Amino acid sequence: MAASIAKDLWNPLAYECNHAFVWQYGQDLVQLLNPQAHEQILDLGCGTGQLTSQLAATKAEVLGLDRSPEMIAQAKASYPHLSFIVADARQFRVEPSLDAVFSNAALHWILEPDVVISNIHQALKPGGRFVAELGGKGNVQTIIAALNQALIDLSIPTTFRHPWYFPSISDYTTRLERQGFEVTGAWLFDRSTRLEAGEAGLANWLQMFANSQLGQLTPEQQDQVIGLVETQLRPILYQEDAWMADYRRLRVVAVKL
Numbered sequence: 001m002a003a004s005i006a007k008d009l010w011n012p013l014a015y016e017c018n019h020a021f022v023w024q025y026g027q028d029l030v031q032l033l034n035p036q037a038h039e040q041i042l043d044l045g046c047g048t049g050q051l052t053s054q055l056a057a058t059k060a061e062v063l064g065l066d067r068s069p070e071m072i073a074q075a076k077a078s079y080p081h082l083s084f085i086v087a088d089a090r091q092f093r094v095e096p097s098l099d100a101v102f103s104n105a106a107l108h109w110i111l112e113p114d115v116v117i118s119n120i121h122q123a124l125k126p127g128g129r130f131v132a133e134l135g136g137k138g139n140v141q142t143i144i145a146a147l148n149q150a151l152i153d154l155s156i157p158t159t160f161r162h163p164w165y166f167p168s169i170s171d172y173t174t175r176l177e178r179q180g181f182e183v184t185g186a187w188l189f190d191r192s193t194r195l196e197a198g199e200a201g202l203a204n205w206l207q208m209f210a211n212s213q214l215g216q217l218t219p220e221q222q223d224q225v226i227g228l229v230e231t232q233l234r235p236i237l238y239q240e241d242a243w244m245a246d247y248r249r250l251r252v253v254a255v256k257l
């Protein structure tokens with residue numbers, strides 16, 4: 001997880017307990033990368049390191065990078081035999097010798113995609129692969145619409161300008177091609193995602209993922225907004241004792257030319 005200010009406030013424990021789906025869904029992204037022994041791989045936005053560890057299990061040489069010192073501290077504690085660094089995906093520089101850059105559920109936090117793509121390109125050797133998943137166009141749009149409606153209903157003078165980059169296939173693949181990648185695969189697909197903690201799942205999710213906006217409100221306003229969002233969304237997103245977030249993912253596979 002890389003670049004948002006809000007994420008610096010993240011509690012790695014809450015992240016690991018309530019939002020395990022973030023890396024659980026990333027497991028088949030590891031298969032898509034198909035890491036080989038001795039390959040040099042960067043896990044960009046590695047969070048608490050679960051997928052870094054899965055990449056390393058193939059005997060690849062993996063470096064996990066994340067902007068959050070808290071996340072990296074947790075990753076180092078969980079996987080002391082692996083390498084992790086605190087760095088910003090917009091600024092990192094490594095020797096241009098990597099076989100692959102892997103990224104799961106991180107790049108949508110960064111509103112400067114071209115800078116990140118340029119850094120990934122720089123880090124790869126020719127023929128190196130970039131395999132990533134991020135929120136795609138339309139991701140959590142039902143939740144965003146409900147947040148906006150709640151702010152209107154409560155006459156709170158702000159709109160929920162979401163801090164995420166959820167690109168379409170054409171947006172993202174065009175950026176990749178412009179910077180010297182050949183895109184060999186791109187998929188945009190719905191992945192309705194069951195949130196942990198039953199009734200409390202949506203409130204937990206909003207507090208973690210929408211913190212940069214909700215955090216600007218008073219605690220009372222936050223409770224009111226969350227209550228209204230829950231009321232609006234219950235008929236649509238609450239099913240069989242769990243909240244289902246309307247996730248939509250963009251996956252890409254690209255090769256440095």
Ligand code: BEZ
Nearest residue numbers: 105135139140164209247
């Ligand atoms: C996601 O992983 O799709 C996501 C992350 C933060 C906010 C919204 C969605």
